Amino acid sequence: MTPFWQRAGHVALVLPLVLFLGLFFVWPLFTVLDQAVSDPVVSRHLPATAAASGAWDRKSAPSAEMREALVRDLRAIDDDQMLGDLVRRLNSAQPGFRTLMKKTVTAARDSDGQLDLAEVDPRWREVAFWRAIAEATNAYTDRNLLAAIDLQRDPTGAIVMIPEGESANRAILLRTFLVATTVTLATCLIGLPYAMLVASSVGWRRQLLLAAVLLPLWTSLLVRTTAWYILLQDQGLINSALSALGLISRPLPLLFNRTGVIIAMTHVLLPFMVLPIYSVLIAIPKNLVPAAASLGASPIRAFVHVLLPLTLRGIASGALLVFMAALGYYITPALIGGPKDQMISSVIAFYATGSANWGMAGALGIVLLAATLVLYGIYGRLSAANTARA
DSSP states (O other), rough: OOOHHHHHHHHHHHHHHHHIIIIIIHHHHHHHHHHBBBBHHHHOOOHHHHHHTTOOSSSSSOOHHHHHHHHHHHHHHHOOHHHHHHHHOOOOHHHTHHHHHHHHHHHHHHOOOOOHHHHGGGGGGOOOHHHHHTTSSSSSSHHHHHHTTTTTOOTTTTTEEEOOOOOHHHHHHHHHHHHHHHHHHHHHHHHHHHHHHHHOOOOOHOOOOOOOHHGGGSSSSSHHHHEEEEEEEESSSHHHHHTTTTSSOOOOOOOOSSSHHHHHHHHHHHHHHHHHHHHHHHTTTTHHHHHHTTTTHHHHHHHIIIHHHHHHHHHHHHHHHHEEEEEEEEHHHHHHSSSOOOOHHHHHHIIIISSOHHHHHHHHHHHOOOOHHHHHHHHHHHHHHHHOOO
């Protein structure tokens, strides 16, 4: 049996790693998840209304108790910040609450006795506004997670598509995956031949080629993106060189479009494809391809049947790194792309900083994380299957 002091020593060695993962990965992840599903604004600011609407069927007219409870809750709110949070939450569920609550709060504060809400504003006769309040009184909701993929619940509780034109999250998610896939393929097509060239070189040539790959990693992402902003302009270096060679008569549109985004992202993420492939290539015996040639295989056949299968693990690792990094890119599409080239990270940034809607920002982040974990799981299964076959 292992002595206690040895077990304590093992735990002490692992404890810093566990604390690091807990503080910088697990805790932020649960914080984002809580932001995505928690909805405490209405239940916190309208406690009496939340209690009174618990038994309401969401279809018939609200009871007199609900109306009186709402007036009491609104009269008790004396903080404009709290009122603003409440109005924003209700208005996101049912448009029209912004003006309706302003009139109602003023009337509730000016009235000392009974208040007929329908006389303040006839919209209080509509069940839709009361249903929005009742549904928002739940402390937790799937509303943000559904809205992240353009879904919502109808009055019966069934999950349906959001009306066309009201949200484009699903289209932006598909665009994000399309751009990430395109960049992954581009880095693979460039990175594989380059990694083979590096692996076949020796001495200072190999060091020079590796330095060319590693040098961009030593430069800030913003600096690299800004450099491409300059290079891709109509009068930039690329268009000027092509024009000087007589290859084009007018500047190519390379900026503020999808082409420029893919070019810049491919350059930035290329090291993450080259280095995994290179690490696999240098471990492959040098005599395999000559042996295949001695048996009559052409260079292309030797590559396809000998070298490429042995390199697939490096290609898969590089593709996974590039794809997952490309999914969360923000600066490059923001500077190089146009309005139709923004990726999901831009939408997350808008919800987090532009509209202070941390729930939607967290929900979109959870959707992106879930997609990444699924891809990582697929990669793990494929790697395990390849290892078992080997």
